Amino acid sequence: MIRFVDVHKSYRAGGRDIPALQPFSLDIADGEVFGIIGLSGAGKSTLIRLINLLERPSGGQVFVDDVEMTALAEPALRAQRRRIGMIFQHFNLLASQTVAENVAFPIRLAGERRAAVVRPRVEELLARVGLADHADKYPSQLSGGQKQRVGIARALANRPSILLCDEATSALDPQTTASVLALLAEINRELKLTIVLITHEMDVVRRVCDRVAVLDGGAIVERGSVADVFLHPQHATTKRFVNEALPEEAVGAHVPYAQVPGRLLRLSFRGDATMTPALGRVARETGIDFNILAGRIDRIKDLPYGQLTLAMQGDRVDAALAALRQAGIEIEELPR
Amino acid sequence: MNLLQRLFPNIDDWGEIGRACVDTLLMLGGSMALTVAIGLPLGVLLYLTAPNQLRPMPKLYAVTSLLVNILRSVPFIILMIVLMPVTYVLVGTKLGIRGAIPPLVIGAAPFFARLVETALREVQQGVIEASQAMGASLWQIVRHVLLPEARGGIFAGMTVTAIALVGYTAMGGAIGSGGLGDLAYRYGYLSYKSDYMLVTVVLLIVLVQLLQMIGDRIVARFGRH
Ligand SMILES: Nc1ncnc2c1ncn2[C@@H]1O[C@H](COP(=O)(O)OP(=O)(O)OP(=O)(O)O)[C@@H](O)[C@H]1O
Ligand SMILES: [Mg+2]
Numbered sequence: 001m002i003r004f005v006d007v008h009k010s011y012r013a014g015g016r017d018i019p020a021l022q023p024f025s026l027d028i029a030d031g032e033v034f035g036i037i038g039l040s041g042a043g044k045s046t047l048i049r050l051i052n053l054l055e056r057p058s059g060g061q062v063f064v065d066d067v068e069m070t071a072l073a074e075p076a077l078r079a080q081r082r083r084i085g086m087i088f089q090h091f092n093l094l095a096s097q098t099v100a101e102n103v104a105f106p107i108r109l110a111g112e113r114r115a116a117v118v119r120p121r122v123e124e125l126l127a128r129v130g131l132a133d134h135a136d137k138y139p140s141q142l143s144g145g146q147k148q149r150v151g152i153a154r155a156l157a158n159r160p161s162i163l164l165c166d167e168a169t170s171a172l173d174p175q176t177t178a179s180v181l182a183l184l185a186e187i188n189r190e191l192k193l194t195i196v197l198i199t200h201e202m203d204v205v206r207r208v209c210d211r212v213a214v215l216d217g218g219a220i221v222e223r224g225s226v227a228d229v230f231l232h233p234q235h236a237t238t239k240r241f242v243n244e245a246l247p248e249e250a251v252g253a254h255v256p257y258a259q260v261p262g263r264l265l266r267l268s269f270r271g272d273a274t275m276t277p278a279l280g281r282v283a284r285e286t287g288i289d290f291n292i293l294a295g296r297i298d299r300i301k302d303l304p305y306g307q308l309t310l311a312m313q314g315d316r317v318d319a320a321l322a323a324l325r326q327a328g329i330e331i332e333e334l335p336r
Numbered sequence: 337m338n339l340l341q342r343l344f345p346n347i348d349d350w351g352e353i354g355r356a357c358v359d360t361l362l363m364l365g366g367s368m369a370l371t372v373a374i375g376l377p378l379g380v381l382l383y384l385t386a387p388n389q390l391r392p393m394p395k396l397y398a399v400t401s402l403l404v405n406i407l408r409s410v411p412f413i414i415l416m417i418v419l420m421p422v423t424y425v426l427v428g429t430k431l432g433i434r435g436a437i438p439p440l441v442i443g444a445a446p447f448f449a450r451l452v453e454t455a456l457r458e459v460q461q462g463v464i465e466a467s468q469a470m471g472a473s474l475w476q477i478v479r480h481v482l483l484p485e486a487r488g489g490i491f492a493g494m495t496v497t498a499i500a501l502v503g504y505t506a507m508g509g510a511i512g513s514g515g516l517g518d519l520a521y522r523y524g525y526l527s528y529k530s531d532y533m534l535v536t537v538v539l540l541i542v543l544v545q546l547l548q549m550i551g552d553r554i555v556a557r558f559g560r561h
Binding site: 096106158 | 467
C-alpha cells in the first residue's frame with residue numbers, strides 16, 4: 001500500500017520555489033498496477049520519486065506499507081528502499097559490470113556476499129526475465145529490451161513488494177515494448193507485486209494498468225479504473241491521450257456526422273456485454289434502425305471492451321436505449 | 337665495447353647511468369604510489385562536495401579547490417625550492433630520492449585529484465540514482481559505483497600523472513635529487529658532455545613510451561566495455 005497524504009513538491013531554482021506538484025492525496029493498493037500518465041514536464045517522475053524519497057516532498061506525508069517514509073532517518077530509509085524496486089527509461093545499468101554482477105548488485109548492497117546464496121538467486125532472476133544465456137555479457141553488448149530485462153531482474157533481486165517504472169518502455173520499439181509490458185504483467189500476477197508505472201502513452205496504460213491517474217501541469221486532473229477513464233474520459237488532457245491511443249477511424253473524427261440522419265450515440269460494452277448480440281436483438285425487438293459510423297473492439301488489460309459510434313433512427317429509439325442499458329451497455333449521446 | 341666507446345667517448349662508467357635509471361624509477365614508483373594514495377581520496381572529496389553533487393559542502397569545496405589550484409599553478413621547480421623546509425621536516429633531508437618524494441607528491445597529487453574529479457563526473461547521473469534507489473549508502477556508491485564506473489578515466493589519469501612525474505623527477509635532478517635528470521644536468525649541461533645528454537634523453541623517452549603503452553593497455557582492459 002502506497003499512500004500520499006496532502007503531498008506537494010516545489011523545486012528550488014534560482015532562489016525561487018517552482019511548484020512541480022500541486023497538493024494531492026492518493027492511495028495505491030497492494031497488488032495493483034497503477035499507471036501515471038501525463039505530458040512531458042507534468043510531474044510524473046517527481047511523483048514516482050516521492051515514493052522512494054529520491055525526492056523529498058515539500059509538504060505532506062508518504063507512506064509505504066504503513067511506514068511513514070518521510071519520517072525515516074537515513075539508515076532506515078535505505079533499508080526501506082531495498083523493498084522498493086525501480087526501473088528506468090535509460091536502464092541505468094553499471095557499464096563496468098556484467099549482467100550477472102548487475103543483478104547481484106542490490107543483493108550485495110544489502111549485505112549478502114556469500115556466492116552460494118547470491119549465484120543461484122541471480123540465475124533464478126535471469127531465468128525469469130529470459131536472459132539465462134547472457135549472464136557474462138556486459139550491458140553494452142545487449143539490446144535495449146534486454147537491458148531493460150536486466151533492469152527488471154535487478155529491481156526484483158531483493159524481493160521487493162513494490163516496483164516503480166519510470167518510462168520503462170519509452171526507449172523501446174513497439175514490439176519490445178509489448179514484450180517488456182507482458183513481462184511486467186506476469187511479474188505482477190505471479191509475485192503479487194504492486195507496480196507503479198509512468199508513461200506518456202495511453203496504450204501502455206490500457207495494456208497493463210488496473211487504475212490510472214492523469215497528471216497535467218502538476219495536478220492530478222483525473223483518476224479511476226482504466227476502463228472508466230479510457231471509455232469515458234472527462235478532462236481535455238485525458239481525451240487527448242485516449243484519442244491518441246485509438247486509430248482515427250475508431251474515434252470517428254472524420255465522419256461527416258451532419259449528413260447522417262438519426263440520433264448520434266456512442267455505445268460502450270465491457271466484459272461480458274462485449275460478447276452478447278445485444279444490439280441486434282434490441283433492434284429486432286424495437287424495430288429501430290442503426291448505422292455504424294465507427295467502432296473498435298479490444299482489451300483493457302484482461303477486460304474485453306467495444307466501443308461503437310452509431311446513428312439510430314426509428315419511433316422507439318428511447319425504448320431501445322433503455323433495453324441496451326438493461327443489457328449492461330453504456331450509452332452516451334453525442335452532440336451534433 | 338669499442339663501438340660504445342667511439343659513440344659515447346665521455347661515458348666511462350655505464351654503471352652510473354644504470355644507477356641513475358634505478359634512482360629515477362624509485363622516485364617515480366614512490367611518488368606515484370603516494371600521489372595515488374592522496375590524490376584519489378582528494379579527487380573523490382572534490383567530486384562529492386561540489387555544488388549539486390552527492391554531499392554538497394560549498395565552503396569545504398571552495399577551500400580544497402583553491403588549494404589544489406594554487407599547487408597546480410606553481411611551476412614544479414619553484415615548488416620544490418619553496419617546499420625545501422617542509423621536505424626537511426617530513427623526511428629529514430632535502431636531497432636524494434627521499435628528499436625528492438615530498439615535492440613530487442605535493443606537486444602531482446592535486447593534478448591527479450582533478451583528473452579523478454573529472455573522471456567521476458563522467459559517471460552517468462542515472463546510475464548513481466539507481467543505486468540510491470537500491471538503498472546504497474554514500475560509501476557504497478563511492479566504492480561500488482563511482483570508482484568502478486570511472487576506472488577507465490582514473491587509469492588514464494594515472495598514466496598522464498606518471499608521465500608528468502617523469503618530467504618532474506628530471507627537473508628535480510637539477511637541484512640534487514639524483515636520477516637521470518641529475519646526470520643530464522651535471523654532465524650534459526655543466527660539463528658539456530653531450531653524449532650523456534643524449535643517452536639520458538633517449539632513456540627518458542623510452543620510459544615515457546613504456547608508461548604510455550602500459551597505461552593504454554590497462555585502460556583498454558579495465559575501461560568501458
Ligand atoms: N531537480 C529539479 N530542479 C528544478 N526543477 C525540476 C527538477 N526536476 C524536475 N523539475 C521540474 O519539475 C517539473 C516536473 O518534472 P518531472 O521530471 O517530474 O516531469 P515528467 O512528467 O517526468 O516529465 P518527462 O516526461 O519529460 O520525464 C518540470 O517543470 C521540471 O522542469
Ligand atoms: Mg520523467
